[in-house]
Amino acid sequence: MPHIDNNPSTPGKFKMEKSPYIHHHHRLRWHSTPLVKLTFWSFIFLGLILMFFFRSSPSSTSSSLSSSSSSSPSSSSSSDTSRRSLRTFSWGGPSWEKRVRNSARVRASNGFTVLVTGAAGFVGTHVSAALKRRGDGVLGLDNFNDYYDPSLKRARQALLERSGVFIVEGDINDQALLKKLFEVIPFSHVMHLAAQAGVRYAMQNPGSYVHSNIAGFVNLLEVCKSANPQPAIVWASSSSVYGLNTKVPFSEKDRTDQPASLYAATKKAGEEIAHTYNHIYGLSLTGLRFFTVYGPWGRPDMAYFFFTKDILKGKSIPIFEASNHGTVARDFTYIDDIVKGCLGALDTAEKSTGSGGKKTGSAQLRVFNLGNTSPVPVSDLVSILEKLLKVKAKRTVMKLPRNGDVQFTHANISYAKRELGYKPTTDLQGGLKKFVRWYLSYYKPGGKKSAV
Numbered sequence: 450m451p452h453i454d455n456n457p458s459t460p461g462k463f464k465m466e467k468s469p470y471i472h473h474h475h476r477l478r479w480h481s482t483p484l485v486k487l488t489f490w491s492f493i494f495l496g497l498i499l500m501f502f503f504r505s506s507p508s509s510t511s512s513s514l515s516s517s518s519s520s521s522p523s524s525s526s527s528s529d530t531s532r533r534s535l536r537t538f539s540w541g542g543p544s545w546e547k548r549v550r551n552s553a554r555v556r557a558s559n560g561f562t563v564l565v566t567g568a569a570g571f572v573g574t575h576v577s578a579a580l581k582r583r584g585d586g587v588l589g590l591d592n593f594n595d596y597y598d599p600s601l602k603r604a605r606q607a608l609l610e611r612s613g614v615f616i617v618e619g620d621i622n623d624q625a626l627l628k629k630l631f632e633v634i635p636f637s638h639v640m641h642l643a644a645q646a647g648v649r650y651a652m653q654n655p656g657s658y659v660h661s662n663i664a665g666f667v668n669l670l671e672v673c674k675s676a677n678p679q680p681a682i683v684w685a686s687s688s689s690v691y692g693l694n695t696k697v698p699f700s701e702k703d704r705t706d707q708p709a710s711l712y713a714a715t716k717k718a719g720e721e722i723a724h725t726y727n728h729i730y731g732l733s734l735t736g737l738r739f740f741t742v743y744g745p746w747g748r749p750d751m752a753y754f755f756f757t758k759d760i761l762k763g764k765s766i767p768i769f770e771a772s773n774h775g776t777v778a779r780d781f782t783y784i785d786d787i788v789k790g791c792l793g794a795l796d797t798a799e800k801s802t803g804s805g806g807k808k809t810g811s812a813q814l815r816v817f818n819l820g821n822t823s824p825v826p827v828s829d830l831v832s833i834l835e836k837l838l839k840v841k842a843k844r845t846v847m848k849l850p851r852n853g854d855v856q857f858t859h860a861n862i863s864y865a866k867r868e869l870g871y872k873p874t875t876d877l878q879g880g881l882k883k884f885v886r887w888y889l890s891y892y893k894p895g896g897k898k899s900a901v
């Protein structure tokens with residue numbers, strides 16, 4: 450976030466700081482020249498305007514930022530980022546508070562009160578809807594950034610609204626907003642899914658990953674540790690933390706100190722940060738390492754999604770392969786299975802132990818793989834899509850770019866099975882069938898929506 454201190458110092462500022470105190474006689478000299486006086490006061494005036502501009506973002510506004518580009522992640526620029534940083538959100542007031550309370554109202558006996566960050570995102574929408582369906586109180590939070598087409602996020606929001614879930618518009622970096630939410634609702638759980646996602650985009654906009662996945666996460670944990678009662682937190686880590694690990698299938702005990710992308714490094718940092726907050730403040734924390742989640746209402750920046758769009762358009766699709774024609778594969782995991790894993794993690798999360806910002810005993814700290822245990826080569830993913838779409842893809846085989854991608858992922862899920870009762874039941878063929886059905890109805894030719 451741009452800060453007033455980050456503005457380059459002006460010559461006037463420099464003179465202001467140095468001259469009056471260190472070289473007193475110089476100060477007298479400049480004040481004798483009208484031109485110097487004019488320049489001096491112009492800088493003061495400019496400085497005041499700048500100060501007013503930055504300070505006038507009220508505390509009820511947040512620094513959005515997290516991300517990036519317009520519809521395509523590749524079109525971002527630093528000016529985009531700073532423009533977004535100044536985006537404001539309005540929140541507060543009696544009718545806003547009423548919507549917050551209604552949304553968070555628990556309907557089932559022993560139901561939870563869950564704050565879902567990233568609720569307009571792919572996983573966030575599905576998890577919020579599932580929690581609401583079973584009678585938990587759910588409040589969403591999302592900054593609706595334009596990393597990918599925000600109209601899809603708005604459509605998900607409308608979907609949730611119909612089931613009674615209100616999404617507060619704001620950023621996880623906005624401490625005043627988070628504090629306010631905890632003042633209004635004593636959340637029993639936080640499902641933290643807000644993040645800057647995407648492996649390859651991290652090379653174009655590294656700051657957005659640090660801002661959302663590290664600074665935003667720390668800000669959220671700061672508010673949670675001071676809340677009374679402290680909530681239990683379940684949050685999204687990533688299969689990418691295994692990085693260059695070659696031992697398969699990936700087990701939670703394997704090394705995760707060789708991330709291949711900044712994205713992976715920020716998720717790994719999140720796991721270490723979780724350890725710290727658990728250790729110092731007694732926060733109950735569960736990290737879920739998602740393995741390439743796909744399905745209806747998915748993310749347009751992911752391969753299965755834009756392959757579908759491009760196959761339908763007759764545009765060629767780049768299929769990555771490793772050196773020596775090595776297969777690139779992913780343990781694609783269907784959204785409904787991931788949702789079950791998220792609910793299982795919430796249901797088995799123990800209470801945090803801290804109070805008044807102080808730890809009173811040890812608390813639960815867990816990390817689970819949520820995968821499908823069945824890696825599929827990317828070329829097979831394309832073949833399945835061709836059959837479902839009844840269109841032949843124009844394939845362009847390319848070398849796996851050296852920008853963060855790993856060659857394969859494969860989850861060992863026995864720990865999640867034992868502790869969370871996690872058992873994926875949808876294979877890639879069945880899951881893509883549901884995705885394609887959704888895609889075709891959402892982006893109906895002649896319909897209102899156009900594929901991003």
Ligand SMILES: O=C(O)[C@H]1O[C@H](OP(=O)(O)OP(=O)(O)OC[C@H]2O[C@@H](n3ccc(=O)[nH]c3=O)[C@H](O)[C@@H]2O)[C@H](O)[C@@H](O)[C@@H]1O
Nearest residue numbers: 646647648687688689739740741751752767768769827854
């Ligand atoms: O499992 C995870 O933790 C991660 O899964 C995905 O990352 P990724 O597996 O790279 O998903 P895609 O970008 O959809 O790529 C899927 C596969 O298609 C390949 N691909 C991608 C893009 C492309 O143009 N061509 C291509 O062959 C990739 O190498 C990869 O093997 C998500 O984008 C991340 O946010 C998430 O954290």
